[in-house]
Amino acid sequence: METYAAWVRLFELQRYYSWIVDRFHISTRAYQLQTYGKDYDFGWLEARLVPLNFRLVFLHRLPESFAAARQERLKVSGKPDQYDDLSVFVREQELMRRLVGESRLPRLEVDISDNDIPRAVEQIADWMEATGGLWMEG
Numbered sequence: 001m002e003t004y005a006a007w008v009r010l011f012e013l014q015r016y017y018s019w020i021v022d023r024f025h026i027s028t029r030a031y032q033l034q035t036y037g038k039d040y041d042f043g044w045l046e047a048r049l050v051p052l053n054f055r056l057v058f059l060h061r062l063p064e065s066f067a068a069a070r071q072e073r074l075k076v077s078g079k080p081d082q083y084d085d086l087s088v089f090v091r092e093q094e095l096m097r098r099l100v101g102e103s104r105l106p107r108l109e110v111d112i113s114d115n116d117i118p119r120a121v122e123q124i125a126d127w128m129e130a131t132g133g134l135w136m137e138g
Contacts, residue, residue: 001040008048015052016136026056026099033095046104055133056107057124058100063090065113072115106131 004025011019025042032038061069066086073083083089100107108127110120128134 004042004045008045011052011054012048019054026096026103029099030092030095034092043104049105053133053136054105055128055131056100056103056105058096058107058109059112059120060093060097060109061111061113063093065115066090069115106133 007021007024025045029040029042032040066089070083070086077083097109100109108124110123112120
């Protein structure tokens, strides 16, 4: 928790910077739940992130699209056997979906089943602009 407190303090001190933070507190909650059965409360963190105009983007895919995604991932994976059982990823995605749904941060869910990265980027950028996510109020 101390690490998250340090990060959020940095965000508060640099409130006019643009940040892209990958795998932050939602991923920690998911890992701790899956590995130890422990659910940490990050409500205090989100309460501090909301005034900083933080947003949450959840990329997900249909379960039947994992096999095609696996083929692409195997081209660059240093540990290809981790992709042998795709049901693990489907379960993890459902847990992440639940935790994202519990977040108080403004959020966008983007289906990336088609692997169309340019479309997903445009969708995210359009949402950020339409919802005021590209700037901070004075």
